[in-house]
Amino acid sequence: MDDKQAISIEHLTVAYDARPVLWNITTGFKEGRLTAIIGPNGAGKSTLIKSVLNFLQPITGTVAFSIQNEQNVPYKKIKNKVAYVPQNTSVDWDFPATVLDVVLMGRYGHLGWLKRPGKRDKDLSKQMLLKVGLPTFASRQISQLSGGQRQRVFLARALAQEADIYIMDEPLSGVDMKTERIIMKLLKKLVEQGKTVIVVHHDLQTVEDYFDDVVFINREVIAQGPVQEAFTQGNIDETYHQDRNLGEGEG
Amino acid sequence: MKLIIRIETWEKVKADMLEQIRLLLNDYTFQVVALGTGFLGLLSGVIGTYATLRKESLLGDALSHAALPGIGIGFILIQRKELSVLMLGAIISGLIATVIIQTMSRKTVVKLDSALSLILSSFFGLGLVILTSIQNNPNAQQAGLSNFIFGQASAMLRSNVQLIGLTGLVLLVLVALFWKEFKVFTFDPMFGRTLGFSSKIVESLLSTMIVVTIILGLESVGVILISALLTGPSVAARQWTNRLSLVMLLAAGIGFVSGVTGTFISSMGARIPTGPSIVVVVSMFVFLSLFISPGRGILARHMAYRKRQKVFMKQIRSLEE
Structure with missing residues (x-):
């Protein structure tokens, strides 16, 4: 097993007010692995991603x-x-744009300031649409997409970035089984190509089928490691147990 | 006999009106002013598209209302109607209001909508108080200061039009240059940041452009109604097309036509303020677009619904037979 870490986090602490949302997180995401971040609502999964991507300034x-x-x-x-693939509910899908427009945005970072996307960028974006199973959707208005299609468009946009590390916030929430399978197949393919994929995930049923590694989070890192070793009933109970206090036990 | 006289009078009235219109259209002042408001409308259409898509229309409304006390204070300080000083005052008090609104809602003491309406009205009230007290002072210079409330385009000088034209040109060039950056930050600002573009630069550039557009329009359209000119054209344009570039072009056209037509209406009668006339024209475009545009329009949707209903009914009936 390759132990090289694509992202290593040390002693990360984030607080919006007096109560820390993340406390002394020390963890890592291994290169070429498909990792799930698991934890109850409000455990700080999205906060972790946001601090990794510099949206938030951690305290330490x-x-x-x-x-x-x-x-x-x-x-x-x-x-x-x-x-980065944000939750697809984070944008206004009535924005006047076509599917290709959105996927092309994945190329913007490579183009840098002021330069416009060219033919090569357009061809690449169309290829990515083919990969996510929406080859005929290029000129479709984005307001006409279903939830699963929106998620796939966001995925195509991320693919168009041709990145090494993919960080996704709940890409499987609210999508149908068919879309879920398409997305997971794509993520597996990315990992096979040596890319690192990190997914905030909420469905405990599918963790064993889908992921290589798992990180349990509930304000702190509760457990982490390869799914075969770390995904135990004990760790699940420990992670989700605080949630049952409805947040009153901790203070 | 009576009827004939009536027709003759009508003919005369019509001829008079046409003559008046012809005179007006050939009038140099009108041409200058109409060009100014037309270009202002065009600019508002373009920049306003970002404001509406970013859901910042209300912020623009608050900002323009809040500009009034700054105009009054600017006048008190120099005792003259120097446009640059008044605009500077407008920008400063508008920015102070924006900062207060954002701090209020960020600290979650007050919800954003309450903060907006509260600050909007209190700054506007303060502005009215200041303006009224200035008008009570015996300074001949203050004449026309109240134009800032409802707008009086006829007060526009050639130099003002040049200012609008020049500033507007700079803004349009910025839109063309940063087209892709503005697009991604309007659609998905979080994602835009992960692409390596500085959100500080892009977002403050966008906000500054919106502020500048509002300030440019204060004298001719007035603080109360300028936000309608900012939102109206893009809302109407959005109904007709699904492409950002076309929405913007169409909004520019609607803004231009509204500006010119509004100025025309206001010049026809005595003391009709320009702001309201322009806004009435913009509103006509908006309502017309909401109603009759294909696809997104209320009428089109209703007809599509009816058609579907008919088809389904037919299918059900054929099943029953």
């Missing part, structure tokens, strides 16, 4: 990235090698 702690020829560098330096 470091996040370092390693890809092919860059080792232990901050996020700023390799932004274009990290693709």
Whole structure:
């Protein structure tokens, strides 16, 4: 097993107010592995992703990235090698744009300031639409998409970034079985190509089928490791147990 | 006999009106002013498209209302109607209001909509108080200061039109240059940040452009109604097309036509303020678009629904037979 870490997080602590949302998180995401971040609602999964992507300023702690020829560098330096897939509910789908417009946005980072996407970018974006199973959707208006199709468009946009690390916030929430299978097949393919894929996941039933590694989070890292070892009933209980107190036990 | 006289009078009235219109259209002042408001409408259409898509229309409304006390204070300080000073005052008080609104809602003491309406009205109230007290002072210079409330385009000088034209041109060039950056930050700002673009630069550029457009329109359209000129054209344009570039082009056209037509209406009668006339024209475009546009329009949707109903009914009936 390759132990090289694509992202290593040390002593990360994040707080919006007096109560920390994440407390002393030390964990890592291995290169070329498909990792699930698991935890109850409000456990800080999305916060973890957001601090990894520099949306939030942590109180303490470091996040370092390693890809092919860059080792232990901050996020700023390799932004274009990290693709982020936000929850598809985070945008207004009535925005006047076609599916191809949205996928093309994945190329913007490589183009840099002011430059416009060219034919090569368009061809690549169309290819990515083919990969997510929406080859005929290029000129379709985005408001006409179903939930599963929206998620696949977002995935195609991330693929168009040609990144090394893919970070996804609940890509399987609210999508049908067919879409779920398409997405997971694609993620597996990415991992086979040596890419690192990190997914915030909520469905405990499918963890064993879908993922290589798992990180249990409930404000702190409860457990982590390969699914075969770490995905135990004991760890699940420990992670989800605090949720049953309805948040009153902790303070 | 009576009827003939009536027709003759009508003919005369019509001829008079046509003559008046002809004179107006050939009038140099009208041409200058109409060009100014037309270009202002065009600019509002383009920049307003970002404001509506970013759901910041209300913020623009608050900002323009809040500009009024700044205009009054600017006048008090120099005792003259120097446009640049008044605009600076407008920008400063508008920005102060925006900061207050954002702090209020971010600290979650007050919800955003309450903060907006509260600050909007209190700043506007303060502005009215200041303006009224200025008008009570014996300073001949203050004449026309109240134009900022409802807008009086006829007060526009050639230099003002040049200012609008030049500033507007800069803004349009910025839109063309940063087209892709503005697009991604309007659709999905979080994603835009992960692409390596500085959200500070892009977002503050966008906000500044919206602010500048509002300030440019204050004198001719007025603080109360400028936000309608900012939102109306893009809302109407959105009904007709699904492409951002076309929405913007169409909004520019609607804004231009509204500006010119509104100024025309306001010049026809005595003391009709320009702002309301322009806004009435914009609203006509909006309502017409909401109603009759294909696809998204209320009428089209209703007809599609009826058609579907008929088809389904037919299918059900054929099953029953």
